[in-house]
Amino acid sequence: MSLALGTSATLLVASLTAPALAADPPPKADPQRGAELMQKQMSQMTPELVERAKALSPEIKQFLMHVALRHERRSDTLTLVQVMQEILADYQTIGAAIATDNGAMAADAARRLALHRLPRGGMLPYLPFDKVTDEGLSVLPAMEVAVEGNATKLAEAAEQGDMIGAANYYGAVTTGCVACHNHFRGQPGATAYTPRLRK
Numbered sequence: 001m002s003l004a005l006g007t008s009a010t011l012l013v014a015s016l017t018a019p020a021l022a023a024d025p026p027p028k029a030d031p032q033r034g035a036e037l038m039q040k041q042m043s044q045m046t047p048e049l050v051e052r053a054k055a056l057s058p059e060i061k062q063f064l065m066h067v068a069l070r071h072e073r074r075s076d077t078l079t080l081v082q083v084m085q086e087i088l089a090d091y092q093t094i095g096a097a098i099a100t101d102n103g104a105m106a107a108d109a110a111r112r113l114a115l116h117r118l119p120r121g122g123m124l125p126y127l128p129f130d131k132v133t134d135e136g137l138s139v140l141p142a143m144e145v146a147v148e149g150n151a152t153k154l155a156e157a158a159e160q161g162d163m164i165g166a167a168n169y170y171g172a173v174t175t176g177c178v179a180c181h182n183h184f185r186g187q188p189g190a191t192a193y194t195p196r197l198r199k
């Protein structure tokens, strides 16, 4: 069952996002800062998860570092569910703004969504343990394009008053939410019972 969902999510995302590889050109790499951020995330994980994270390929580690560097709001207390609730609030604000022809409101909320906060310990502690592998995480760049890339395009369209374009990007963002949930989430709320964060 979950295998079937994972496959369909991967296909969905692949069909959506080819041929782009990332939401925008990689920021000027600051490997030292990136390494510090990864080190901090690992200090918040259980030893079991740290072992998993260390075994990931250099490409996946590089991508996780890119995510940590790109998102400048990082919480030491909030969980992924709390961050997702914040993302949901921004997502709903975008919908309201598009429906009321308010390009400025849509653009602000879309940029907040694209540069959402990161939870305590990064993303890995909240994903199913069997997905913390090179294969399981290989979909992440496509998810970034679908959600953050399209949210950025949505902001630009909305600012130019192109609300039909913004509405289309809103649909593409939504497909990204659905695909990532199909791949990683499983039963909503279930990760609360399998904590992989240090207390």
Ligand code: HEC
Binding pocket: 080, 081, 084, 085, 087, 088, 091, 126, 127, 143, 147, 173, 174, 176, 177, 178, 180, 181, 184, 185, 187, 188, 189, 190, 191, 192
């Ligand atoms: C990178 C993958 C990913 C993307 C993209 C993503 N989510 Fe999530 N989301 C998750 C995971 C994983 C969970 C479960 C977290 C947990 O239970 O600890 C989750 C949980 C949630 C929750 C908490 C309630 C529930 O249903 O589990 C909400 C609300 C939510 N996501 C909204 C959104 C919205 C809206 C979008 C798109 C704008 C989105 N998410 C995009 C991975 C993602």
